[in-house]
Amino acid sequence: MARTYQLEQIKQVVDKLDVAKYIEDGFIAYSQGRVVVPPVGEMIFEKPPGDVHIKYGYIKDDDYFAIKIASGFYENYKIDLPTSDGLILLFSQRDGFLASILLDECYLTNVRTAVAGQIVAKFMAPSKIECIGVFGTGVQGRMQVKYLKPVVDCSDIMAWGRSRDSLDTYKRDMEKLGYTIRTTTDAGEVTQKCRLIITATPSQTPLIDAGQIKPGTHITAMGSDTHLKQELDPKILQSADVVVADSIEQCLTRGEISKTLQAGLINKEDLIELGEVIAGHQSGRTSDAQITVADLTGVAVQDIQIAKAVHEALLQSDFADE
Amino acid sequence: MARTYQLEQIKQVVDKLDVAKYIEDGFIAYSQGRVVVPPVGEMIFEKPPGDVHIKYGYIKDDDYFAIKIASGFYENYKIDLPTSDGLILLFSQRDGFLASILLDECYLTNVRTAVAGQIVAKFMAPSKIECIGVFGTGVQGRMQVKYLKPVVDCSDIMAWGRSRDSLDTYKRDMEKLGYTIRTTTDAGEVTQKCRLIITATPSQTPLIDAGQIKPGTHITAMGSDTHLKQELDPKILQSADVVVADSIEQCLTRGEISKTLQAGLINKEDLIELGEVIAGHQSGRTSDAQITVADLTGVAVQDIQIAKAVHEALLQSDFADE
Structure with a gap:
């Protein structure tokens, strides 16, 4: 019989899980055309x-x-409720029966998104990072940084935001977790100091110009997931040595890549899919001097894989309890 | 916080609920164009x-x-499992939050389908029924009969089936519930004896010919819900005084009506929608001599309404328990 799990139970097992392995396998399956x-x-x-x-x-x-x-x-704040609610249902492919109800309140979406950033950094960040640049002070501006820990040995963060208040809150919250946080409203300061940059804003106009990017920089652009949003000057992707998409098909119509394709600055053939890099069929970064960009728009296989990982771990902990 | 309810809890409240009222309101809303x-x-x-x-x-x-x-x-029988599993999730339109998880295992779909048959009989069956005819010995062949009880004063059933075994099982099971059951493999015997007939089979070829239908008969055809299935000779609908669809839009492409339209034997303008009859804007049956047909293909508003009814009842019983 299907079990229902609350957010707190889910958080407990996620912290102990190698989610990245599941998500990597998911991206590989996706790039192999095995995902429906x-x-x-x-x-x-x-x-x-x-x-x-x-x-x-x-x-x-x-x-x-x-x-x-x-x-x-979007008006839930008026009644003191979070904007979003969400759950994932996992069913068996052997018999169609419901296996788990994960009342994760969108938490697993946040985790699988941050884990994709971790995977990208593992394959694409230059070898030495002295400061991580983060555009955006929201949930992903925080989670992306936390999930970089296993793959990037750096706790110095430079955070960019539009509002001084949000930057101050970000600094206070993240310093409690042991990070050293500098804040700025000047994008150029981030691109100057940071060779690993995460963009995690809902911006609809570019935040970073191509001229600001130093050699040896990797950018993971994960804020834009629609055809309206955009965080990067398309010329950044044009001049990059490597441009990776989580899903080439999806990036044709949304995210940074779609904007760059529309501007005629890159071709579809220039794109590499993340699953191909993870599988070793394509190279991510091949030298520390390269400029690389990864465009993450969010792929359903990430949801499938994290739900599966959490379900299996919860099942094991249920057995252990009984 | 959303609550999860198991089948047994759901069955307990359904039996005490006036589901028909909710489903009638649903059909009315549907016919008024208020359902998305x-x-x-x-x-x-x-x-x-x-x-x-x-x-x-x-x-x-x-x-x-x-x-x-x-x-x-469809191969679950090989591993001793039912073919189907199912659940309904109910969310608040005020804030998007999950309200109830109804693990009904498709039971509520069966109930809302049977209740639609009840509603149709209430508005379309002739006033005096001495024997109810039922084509099909499956779940709906049973539930349709049980749900007629509040609106049709008759416990004599003539059941038609292809297999003697299924008919015998049907007779044994239904007699335990207090019905008098005659069985037949001859459709003509049913049309001869019964002025209220339910067809509840997965047939893909007509089971009843137009020439077999006596004046003063009502047929509820609920077995066919795809463009492939068909239980009635299209000439039955052509010669009927009233043809009611649960959803005219849906019946254009599935169910008995679609077959009759394709054969050019009726026009879309001849159709009446069930919600219009319930609301009193259109007549169902106006004399005991008429031949009437209702084609039920199943409309999502039935699911919405039964889930709402069950959720509200479960919530009340939870409060009573606390």
Whole structure:
């Protein structure tokens, strides 16, 4: 019988899990064409304004399939509630039966997004990082940094934000976790100091110009996941030595790559897919002097894989308890 | 916080609920164009063969929206499991938060389908029924009969089936519930004796000819819900005085009506929608001599309404327990 797990139970097992291994395997399966992802289901509400998305899919010949539901109701702050709620349902591919209800309140989406950043850094960051640059002071501006720990030996962060208040809060919160935080509202200061840069904002206009990028820099652009959002000057991707997409198909219509393709500054053939890099069929970074960019728009296989990892770990801990 | 309810808890409240009232209101809202139902989500599996459908939607300006997930894995009998699993998730339209997880294992779909038959009989059956005819000995062949009880004063049933074994099992099971059951493999015997007939088979060829239908008969055809299935000779609908569809839009492409439209034997303008009859804007049956047909293909608003009814009842019983 399917079990229901609350956020606190989920957080406990996630912290002990090698999520990256699952997500890496997911990206490889995706790049091999073994992942089935039907079109996203959507409901739009007007009073109050909100939207609901249903994302679902599976890896062929795998044990499970997953259905993720996430809501965003943008006036929830008026009634002291978070904007988003969400859950992931995991079912068996052997019999269609429900296996787990993960009431993760969108937490697993945040983790799988941050883990993708970790994987990218592992394959694409230059060998020596003295300062990590972070654009954005929200959930991903924090989680991306935390999840870099296993692969990047650096706790010096330079955070960029538009608002002094958010930067101060970010600094205070992150210093409690042991990071050394400098803050700035000047993008040039980040590109000057940092050879590993994460962009994690909802910006719709470029935050960084091509002229600001130093040789030997890697940028993981994960804020833009729609056709409207954009964080990088398209010329950055044009001049980069390597441009990696989490999903080439998806990046044709959303994220930084779509903007650069539209501007005619790169070709689809110039793109490398993350799963190909992880599998070793394509190179990520080959020298510390290269400029590299990874564009992460979020792929359903990440949800499938993290749900599977968490389900299996919860099942084991249930058995241990019984 | 969302609560998870198991099948047994759900069954207990359903039996005490006036589900018909909720479903009637749902059909009325549907016919008034107040129901939003996006395209059904689908996943198809090959090894083992199975399919999963995600149906979802909401009544505008209502309290909730619903997402129903149902799987069918057709080789589950080999591993001693039911073919289908399913659940309904109910969320608040006020904030997007999950309200209830109803692990109903498709039971609520069976109930809402049977209740639609009850509603149709209430508005369309002739006033005096001496024997109810039932084509099909499966779940709906049983539940349709049980749910007629509040609206049709008759416990004499004539059941039609292809297999003597299934008919014998049906007779034995239903007699335990107090029904008088005659069985037959001759459709003509049913049409001769019964003025209220339910067809609840997965047939792909007509089971009843137009020439067999007596004046004063009502037929509820609920077995056919795809473009392949068909239980009635299209000439029955052509010669009927009233043809009601649960959803005219849906019946254009599936069910008995679609076959009759394709054959050019009726026009879309001849159709009446069930919600219009319930609301009193259109007549169902107006005399005991009429031949009437209702074509039920299953509408998402039925799922929304039964989930809402069950959620509200469960919430009340939870409060009573605390």
